[in-house]
Structure formats: C-alpha cells, structure tokens
Amino acid sequence: MFMIGLTLLWTAWMLSQPPFSTSSMTVEIVNRSQWGARPPTEREYIPMPVPYLILHHTAGKRCYTHENCSAVMRGIQNFHMDDRKWGDIGYTFCVGEDGRVYEGRGWNVWGAHNIGYNNKSIGLCILGNFVNESPNRAALDAAKGFLDYSVEMNKLTHDYILYGHRQAKNGTVCPGDALFNDIREWPHWKQGNHFPPNSKGCEDHAYPLYSMACREIQETTTMGFDNSSELVHISAAQRLYKALGVVFPLVVIVVTSYLSNMDKINQSESSDMAVEIVSRSKWGARSVSEHDNMSMPVPYVILHHTAGRRCSTYESCCAEMRSIQNFHMDGRKWWDIGYTFCVGEDGRVYEGRGWNVQGAHSIGYNAKSIGLCILGNFVNDSPNKAALDAAQKFLEYCVENNKLTPDYTLYGHRQSKNGTVCPGDALFKHIQTWPHWKPGDHFPPSK
Numbered sequence: 001m002f003m004i005g006l007t008l009l010w011t012a013w014m015l016s017q018p019p020f021s022t023s024s025m026t027v028e029i030v031n032r033s034q035w036g037a038r039p040p041t042e043r044e045y046i047p048m049p050v051p052y053l054i055l056h057h058t059a060g061k062r063c064y065t066h067e068n069c070s071a072v073m074r075g076i077q078n079f080h081m082d083d084r085k086w087g088d089i090g091y092t093f094c095v096g097e098d099g100r101v102y103e104g105r106g107w108n109v110w111g112a113h114n115i116g117y118n119n120k121s122i123g124l125c126i127l128g129n130f131v132n133e134s135p136n137r138a139a140l141d142a143a144k145g146f147l148d149y150s151v152e153m154n155k156l157t158h159d160y161i162l163y164g165h166r167q168a169k170n171g172t173v174c175p176g177d178a179l180f181n182d183i184r185e186w187p188h189w190k191q192g193n194h195f196p197p198n199s200k201g202c203e204d205h206a207y208p209l210y211s212m213a214c215r216e217i218q219e220t221t222t223m224g225f226d227n228s229s230e231l232v233h234i235s236a237a238q239r240l241y242k243a244l245g246v247v248f249p250l251v252v253i254v255v256t257s258y259l260s261n262m263d264k265i266n267q268s269e270s271s272d273m274a275v276e277i278v279s280r281s282k283w284g285a286r287s288v289s290e291h292d293n294m295s296m297p298v299p300y301v302i303l304h305h306t307a308g309r310r311c312s313t314y315e316s317c318c319a320e321m322r323s324i325q326n327f328h329m330d331g332r333k334w335w336d337i338g339y340t341f342c343v344g345e346d347g348r349v350y351e352g353r354g355w356n357v358q359g360a361h362s363i364g365y366n367a368k369s370i371g372l373c374i375l376g377n378f379v380n381d382s383p384n385k386a387a388l389d390a391a392q393k394f395l396e397y398c399v400e401n402n403k404l405t406p407d408y409t410l411y412g413h414r415q416s417k418n419g420t421v422c423p424g425d426a427l428f429k430h431i432q433t434w435p436h437w438k439p440g441d442h443f444p445p446s447k
C-alpha cells in the first residue's frame with residue numbers, strides 16, 4: 001500500500017514537471033542513449049545552477065536530421081575520447097540544425113570545453129562551422145529555448161552570463177564570426193574578454209592531479225632558464241662523438257681530430273642551413289611518463305599555427321611552449337604537448353614531442369608525420385621572415401637527417417582535418433609556395 005502511494009505521488013510529481021516545454025517554446029532533448037553515446041570512462045559532478053554559459057561551434061559538419069545529428073555527435077564523442085583522451089564528449093549539450101538539443105555530458109557534470117570555466121558553466125555547442133554563415137533559424141531558436149529551459153530547471157542562475165568561447169579563451173575563433181554576431185543580440189550576453197588566469201592559482205583547479213602538476217610547473221618556472229640554446233648543425237659527426245664519448249672514452253681521444261675536421265666541413269657546408277633547436281629542458285618542459293614511438297623517416301609534415309600568442313624572444317617563446325604544454329596535458333589530458341616541433345618568431349625551433357615520437361596534432365596522421373607548428377595566430381597576418389625561414393630550414397634539416405622522406409608531402413592542418421581553419425588563411429597561403437606542398441583535402445576516413 002505504501003509503495004503504491006509512493007508510486008502515485010512520484011507519478012503525480014512527474015506529470016507536474018514541464019520536462020521539455022517552457023511557456024514560450026518547446027525544447028526537444030535527445031538523450032545520450034537516443035543518439036548512441038558510448039558510456040563515459042570518467043565523470044566528475046558539479047553542483048548546478050552555474051553562472052556561465054559558454055557557446056561554441058564545432059567547426060565541423062552541419063546536420064539537419066535526427067539521424068545525421070546523432071552521427072555527428074557520435075563522431076565528436078569518438079574524437080574527444082579516442083584522440084584527445086578525454087573521459088567523454090567535451091560539451092554539456094549540443095544543438096543541431098534539425099532544431100533538437102543533444103545531450104552531451106549532461107546536467108551536473110564537469111565539462112571539457114573551456115579551461116577555467118568547465119566546472120562553472122554549461123558548454124553549449126551548435127553543430128557546424130559558423131565562421132562565414134549563421135546557423136539556421138531552427139538551431140538558433142532551439143539554443144535560445146534551451147537557455148530559458150535551463151534557467152527554469154535551475155541549471156543556470158537567473159542572472160547567468162553568456163560568452164562566446166573566444167571571450168573565455170585566448171586565440172580561438174570559436175564560435176565563428178557569424179554565430180558570434182548572432183549571440184551578441186541575446187539578452188544574457190556580456191561583452192569583453194574574460195580569459196581565465198594562466199596556470200597561476202593552482203588551487204582554482206579542482207582536479208587534484210592538476211594542482212600537483214601546477215605547483216611543479218611554478219617551481220620549474222621560477223628556476224629560470226639560461227639563454228644559451230643549442231645550435232644544431234647537420235652533423236652526424238657530433239652525434240657519433242657524443243655516443244662514443246659515453247661508450248669508448250679512450251677511442252674518442254684517438255678519433256677526435258678526425259671528427260672535429262669533419263665537423264668543420266659539415267659546418268661550412270651547412271653554414272646557411274644552421275637551425276637552432278631549443279631542447280625540452282631548455283624551455284622548461286615538464287617530464288612525461290608515456291609516449292608512443294614512431295619510426296622515422298615519415299612521409300608527411302602537417303603544418304599548424306597555435307592560434308595563440310605570438311612570440312619573438314627566447315624567453316617569451318619558452319613561456320609560450322610551457323603554456324601550450326600545460327594546456328595539452330592539463331586541459332586536454334594528453335600525455336604531452338601535441339606538436340612534434342614548434343617555431344617562434346625569434347627564428348628558433350622548439351622541440352615538442354621531438355624525434356621518433358607520435359604526436360597529437362592531426363588524427364589519422366599522428367603516427368606518420370611531423371606536426372610542425374608556428375607559434376601565433378596567422379589567420380590575418382603571416383609569421384615574420386625569421387619564423388618562415390626557420391620553418392623551411394628545419395624541414396630541409398629533417399630530410400638531411402633522415403627524419404622526413406626526401407619526397408615528403410606538406411599539408412596545412414585544414415587539408416588533413418575537416419573543419420579547422422588552422423594554420424590560418426595567411427600562413428596557409430604562404431606555405432602553398434613551398435616545394436613539398438600538395439593541394440587538395442586529404443581527410444582520414446572517419447571512424
């Protein structure tokens with residue numbers, strides 16, 4: 001009798017709830033099982049209501065039917081879980097141009113969409129790339145209806161603040177110019193940039209591992225760096241010298257004069273080819289516990305920009321490398337910085353994952369390419385001459401040192417990944433004049 005009463009009470013309560021309808025409009029929410037989500041591998045809970053809504057585009061495929069949008073959601077979840085090694089799809093909810101709202105991580109779950117805001121916001125994305133065009137009416141109405149609904153359900157505070165992702169993260173164009181223009185008309189949107197503080201304030205991060213790593217970084221960064229970066233020449237002799245130095249100290253004495261002569265020859269031959277490579281220890285990289293080996297030479301170079309800060313001094317480029325590594329390890333949960341090497345506008349090349357290690361920079365190409373990035377955002381401006389020269393010399397250096405095949409192919413990231421603007425229009429235009437660049441899109445088959 002008691003159970004029946006309880007069931008009746010529960011049924012009455014359920015019926016009194018307005019599950020998907022608000023006074024002004026109806027929101028259709030497609031839950032995880034309806035779009036075929038994989039279960040998350042990890043999940044952390046946060047209290048709601050939260051005071052922020054961060055709006056994203058996916059910069060990927062648009063979709064107009066339940067079937068297509070479900071497939072797009074599965075594709076994004078696979079990418080976030082398999083490539084980025086996250087516990088689940090990053091967004092809290094997504095909106096399709098079919099006018100439906102697709103559950104991402106869902107209510108009361110810590111997101112992975114905007115470092116510094118993940119535990120105090122809903123990350124809402126609209127499926128598609130909205131740099132040039134706005135989403136259709138169905139998607140915009142569904143997104144707005146969903147925001148009202150979130151307030152009514154006590155998931156967003158009544159005075160919540162809406163930001164486009166670009167306002168809460170430095171260097172991203174998300175949610176695209178066109179969509180960003182649209183949301184500026186919405187009632188809760190506030191102007192200005194509100195980037196979270198950079199790797200300072202370890203206590204702000206509730207991930208225990210993050211706090212630990214964060215403190216380590218701060219200790220490392222206060223140790224300072226010496227300014228002498230390695231000058232690497234095309235010198236097999238030097239490498240041999242080093243190896244011999246470890247194993248056969250006596251032999252080294254005998255062959256030293258021979259090797260140093262060879263070294264001089266190498267230096268004179270390659271005097272216009274000197275590439276200055278700044279090693280991980282020089283820029284203060286954190287040590288990493290895991291990596292996948294990759295045999296070299298490899299047949300591809302994928303060129304990236306970071307879409308972040310530019311740097312033109314040794315100190316500022318080292319700081320930028322540390323910041324990117326922190327973001328990739330703490331924010332994206334990767335093993336290490338994603339790129340193989342990076343180039344600064346100081347004309348130096350900074351070791352990322354380095355030789356013979358798989359990168360995390362372009363899915364489908366990570367095990368067969370060098371991921372070379374130029375530090376900065378090159379959508380509107382090209383990198384300076386120092387960076388462009390260093391990048392090109394570095395690629396020649398890779399071929400001469402058997403790290404790239406002599407007939408390697410160079411692609412801009414946008415040619416190897418659908419929907420990204422990387423390496424920026426200006427830089428992309430530039431690399432099309434480089435000898436190994438090939439035209440066309442070469443996206444890997446989707447999973």
Ligand SMILES: [Zn+2]
Binds near residue numbers: 055057172174175
């Ligand atoms: Zn975004």
Ligand SMILES: [Zn+2]
Binds near residue numbers: 303304413
């Ligand atoms: Zn890229």
